[in-house]
Amino acid sequence: MRVRWMILCLAFEAGAAGSAAQVDLSRLSLEELLELEVTSAARKQQPLAHTPAAVYVITQQELRRSGFTTLAEALRLAPGLQVARVNSSTWAISARGFNSIFANKLLVLIDGRSVYTPLYSGVYWELQDLPLELIERIEVIRGPGATMWGANAVNGVINVITKHARDTQGGLLTFGGGTPGDAFAALHFGGKGGSNLSYRVYTKFDRHGEFLTASGQPAGDPWSNSRTGVRLDWEIGPRDALTLLGDGVQVRARSIALLPGFTPPYLGEAQLVQTSTGGNLLTRWTHQHRRGASSTLQIYYDRYDRALRFVTEARDTIDLDYQHRSRPAARHELLWGFALRHSADDAPPSQIVSFTPRSESIRLGSAFAADEVELIRERLWLQAGLRLERSSYLTLEAQPTARILFAPATEHHLWAAVSRAVRAPSRGERSVAMLVSVEPPAASAEAPAPALPVATWLFGHPAFGPASLISFEGGYRGRPWRNISVDLALFFHRYRGLRSVEVGLPSAAGEPVLHWSRRYQFANASRGRSGGLEAVVRWEPRPSCRLTGMYSHLAYEVGLEPSADLFRTTSAEYTQTPRHQGSLRWSWDPSRRWQIDAALYYTGEQRPFPASASRPPPLAPAWRADLRLSWTARQNLELSWTGRNLLDDRRPEFIPEVWLRQQEVRRGVYGQLRWWF
Amino acid sequence: MVVLKRPGARSRWIAVAAWLIAPLLGARPDGDGVEEWRLKAAFVLNFARFIEWPGEEQNARKEFVFGIVGETPVGEALEELVHGKTVNGRRMVVWRRVPVAELGNCDVIYLAGSEQQRLERHLERLRGQPVLTVSDLPGFAGRGGMIELFTESNRVRFAIDVRAMRAAGLTPSSKLLALARLVGE
Numbered sequence: 001m002r003v004r005w006m007i008l009c010l011a012f013e014a015g016a017a018g019s020a021a022q023v024d025l026s027r028l029s030l031e032e033l034l035e036l037e038v039t040s041a042a043r044k045q046q047p048l049a050h051t052p053a054a055v056y057v058i059t060q061q062e063l064r065r066s067g068f069t070t071l072a073e074a075l076r077l078a079p080g081l082q083v084a085r086v087n088s089s090t091w092a093i094s095a096r097g098f099n100s101i102f103a104n105k106l107l108v109l110i111d112g113r114s115v116y117t118p119l120y121s122g123v124y125w126e127l128q129d130l131p132l133e134l135i136e137r138i139e140v141i142r143g144p145g146a147t148m149w150g151a152n153a154v155n156g157v158i159n160v161i162t163k164h165a166r167d168t169q170g171g172l173l174t175f176g177g178g179t180p181g182d183a184f185a186a187l188h189f190g191g192k193g194g195s196n197l198s199y200r201v202y203t204k205f206d207r208h209g210e211f212l213t214a215s216g217q218p219a220g221d222p223w224s225n226s227r228t229g230v231r232l233d234w235e236i237g238p239r240d241a242l243t244l245l246g247d248g249v250q251v252r253a254r255s256i257a258l259l260p261g262f263t264p265p266y267l268g269e270a271q272l273v274q275t276s277t278g279g280n281l282l283t284r285w286t287h288q289h290r291r292g293a294s295s296t297l298q299i300y301y302d303r304y305d306r307a308l309r310f311v312t313e314a315r316d317t318i319d320l321d322y323q324h325r326s327r328p329a330a331r332h333e334l335l336w337g338f339a340l341r342h343s344a345d346d347a348p349p350s351q352i353v354s355f356t357p358r359s360e361s362i363r364l365g366s367a368f369a370a371d372e373v374e375l376i377r378e379r380l381w382l383q384a385g386l387r388l389e390r391s392s393y394l395t396l397e398a399q400p401t402a403r404i405l406f407a408p409a410t411e412h413h414l415w416a417a418v419s420r421a422v423r424a425p426s427r428g429e430r431s432v433a434m435l436v437s438v439e440p441p442a443a444s445a446e447a448p449a450p451a452l453p454v455a456t457w458l459f460g461h462p463a464f465g466p467a468s469l470i471s472f473e474g475g476y477r478g479r480p481w482r483n484i485s486v487d488l489a490l491f492f493h494r495y496r497g498l499r500s501v502e503v504g505l506p507s508a509a510g511e512p513v514l515h516w517s518r519r520y521q522f523a524n525a526s527r528g529r530s531g532g533l534e535a536v537v538r539w540e541p542r543p544s545c546r547l548t549g550m551y552s553h554l555a556y557e558v559g560l561e562p563s564a565d566l567f568r569t570t571s572a573e574y575t576q577t578p579r580h581q582g583s584l585r586w587s588w589d590p591s592r593r594w595q596i597d598a599a600l601y602y603t604g605e606q607r608p609f610p611a612s613a614s615r616p617p618p619l620a621p622a623w624r625a626d627l628r629l630s631w632t633a634r635q636n637l638e639l640s641w642t643g644r645n646l647l648d649d650r651r652p653e654f655i656p657e658v659w660l661r662q663q664e665v666r667r668g669v670y671g672q673l674r675w676w677f
Numbered sequence: 678m679v680v681l682k683r684p685g686a687r688s689r690w691i692a693v694a695a696w697l698i699a700p701l702l703g704a705r706p707d708g709d710g711v712e713e714w715r716l717k718a719a720f721v722l723n724f725a726r727f728i729e730w731p732g733e734e735q736n737a738r739k740e741f742v743f744g745i746v747g748e749t750p751v752g753e754a755l756e757e758l759v760h761g762k763t764v765n766g767r768r769m770v771v772w773r774r775v776p777v778a779e780l781g782n783c784d785v786i787y788l789a790g791s792e793q794q795r796l797e798r799h800l801e802r803l804r805g806q807p808v809l810t811v812s813d814l815p816g817f818a819g820r821g822g823m824i825e826l827f828t829e830s831n832r833v834r835f836a837i838d839v840r841a842m843r844a845a846g847l848t849p850s851s852k853l854l855a856l857a858r859l860v861g862e
Binding site: 025026028029030031033034035036050059060061167410479482483485540542543544589592632635 | 715716718719720722723727740742744747748753756757758759761762763768770771772773774775776777778779791792794795832833834852853856
């Protein structure tokens with residue numbers, strides 16, 4: 001049995017792993033099955049228990065039974081992630097702390113395509129809303145994965161893998177709707193062109209209703225999203241496979257922002273309309289060499305234009321990734337590869353945010369090698385790897401990892417790891433100029449006379465550097481008792497070079513009105529530590545009944561480097577993460593036609609850091625309950641009813657750090673129909 | 678002038694060319710391919726269709742349970758495969774990580790390769806109960822197991838120990854026997 005290298009190999013061989021072709025294999029006769037050829041066993045999926053990392057896999061079955069309808073919401077199913085919906089179309093999502101609407105330490109990949117923006121190293125979640133029916137699984141890795149995945153895989157990696165075209169043959173129509181103002185429809189159809197070529201096309205549209213303001217008024221933030229895509233999988237021969245996939249997306253979202261201005265009232269509500277379009281095309285070629293080696297070449301192009309009134313970004317990315325896997329000696333498995341990326345943007349200036357220069361190209365190159373050795377047969381494995389990375393924003397950085405897995409008995413696995421990961425500076429941290437606030441004339445005691453408005457500007461630093469993490473992790477995965485499985489992870493993270501700001505002296509400025517201008521500038525003078533525990537316990541007393549409990553604990557501390565000038569520097573790593581989080585999910589099939597799913601989620605008190613007098617008070621601990629009922633009316637027809645946020649009429653999930661108002665999610669109920677044809 | 682090329686280089690070139698023109702043609706290159714564990718799951722599903730269990734009438738209302746013992750992707754593949762399907766009117770379900778005490782409550786047990794050392798113990802527990810045992814452990818049929826899946830010239834085959842199966846009260850159809858390699862006759 002081989003250990004899985006952080007599931008990396010699976011991401012590239014997404015098509016090969018996982019679910020079976022329902023239409024195909026189950027309808028074939030025994031004679032036909034006997035004629036089918038087996039592809040190389042090298043692609044065989046390894047069980048999760050053999051991965052020496054904190055990994056959780058959200059399966060298609062969990063997705064379907066959760067009742068979630070967007071990708072971002074579905075991440076609530078994984079332990080150790082913080083998922084907060086800020087307003088109808090904005091999410092703050094992070095792993096192991098540092099959650100913010102600009103959360104920047106998470107790497108998110110969809111079918112091997114990186115979807116975080118180098119503008120601020122965060123993810124536009126509203127642009128990534130794939131139809132959940134087409135997702136085979138979501139691998140959520142907490143902790144650093146930089147050796148395997150490259151920069152930004154600091155606190156975690158989310159790896160969304162869509163189904164092989166062979167597994168979505170025939171058609172599926174899904175539609176439904178409910179309160180508050182949600183409606184959705186999705187259609188996909190798959191077919192074959194010859195015995196080795198399968199394809200599918202999909203299209204979906206959805207509309208999401210508004211949140212409420214703190215006073216219970218409609219928040220004016222509905223949004224809609226339409227997406228269309230294709231996938232083609234071709235087994236060219238026994239040794240070559242080709243995948244071609246592409247998506248196009250269009251998003252229109254309204255929201256109300258709080259924007260600073262130089263005229264009274266200095267902070268005004270503004271109705272914003274976001275219109276975004278995007279598209280991508282990816283091709284991946286996998287070749288099986290003799291003697292079990294394989295190589296994968298992947299190239300993709302991605303473009304999006306995201307226009308908001310005060311931040312507009314258009315970006316073109318082209319990326320090439322090569323990976324080779326072989327067994328150079330008995331008990332060894334060697335993996336190596338390289339990646340090249342070119343990303344060019346255009347971010348025109350607005351009154352509030354501008355970037356200098358307006359357009360920039362970022363180049364990135366990296367190479368990695370990793371070896372896995374089975375030290376004691378079926379008992380002890382060691383993995384060691386190193387990635388070297390360089391980019392326009394990064395001098396050569398080494399990101400090593402060492403991992404060990406010990407199986408004292410067949411169903412018990414212990415693992416431990418030490419790794420280093422680097423977060424590359426974002427474009428914003430290098431070159432932004434942003435108007436943070438304008439204080440009315442007399443309001444500021446520290447401002448010099450005469451009384452003028454005081455504007456606070458935040459500037460990027462042209463030499464802003466990377467933040468680095470050293471992480472120590474360990475865990476246990478196994479089945480200690482009959483039908484109970486346990487996954488436990490402990491971690492300790494140490495960060496250096498985190499973001500801070502240096503405060504400059506006010507100076508007088510004449511444009512657009514006479515005012516004092518206070519200048520803040522990014523620096524790397526913060527450091528931090530965090531530690532915690534993540535646990536998943538699953539009890540399956542009957543095949544038709546499953547109970548899953550999750551808990552995560554996080555403690556953190558962010559402070560300044562001893563060398564920092566204490567009078568001028570403050571930490572600028574916004575983090576709003578509960579100390580305790582948990583969930584309890586129960587799935588039950590009372591009869592062959594009915595399925596019941598109930599889930600309870602707990603989020604502890606959320607205290608923003610750094611604290612600020614202008615922010616609302618901390619969010620109190622909150623519970624959330626979801627319930628889903630599904631009825632299979634006919635073999636190809638399923639009806640379901642889902643209730644979300646059942647415990648509260650409305651409830652805030654996050655305190656946004658800038659620009660956005662605190663808004664509240666509402667109770668919702670919707671019905672859904674699925675028809676396979 | 679004749680240029681000799683290594684066959685490897687040529688086939689690689691063809692693959693590259695194929696890659697480029699893939700979207701344009703509905704070409705049919707030779708050689709099918711299915712991952713081994715998916716194929717094995719399909720076999721397991723078919724065994725349920727071609728074997729008769731004792732007391733089908735009393736069981737008619739119950740679910741038909743495939744139990745997976747040990748870690749194997751076959752379980753996941755089987756789960757997807759049986760989703761929403763029935764056999765003799767019984768809904769099929771897959772129970773991954775089935776507890777040892779519950780082995781007898783399954784209709785089919787698939788033993789993963791990781792169970793090598795505990796094979797005898799599992800089989801002892803199931804002795805005399807109408808539970809079909811399937812595995813890809815080498816020599817499974819012959820060591821007390823009923824159906825062994827194995828690979829031969831890149832295809833999946835199966836061997837049946839008819840005596841073990843009859844001892845448990847299971848009746849394989851003649852079609853199944855005709856396609857199997859028989860052990861212990």
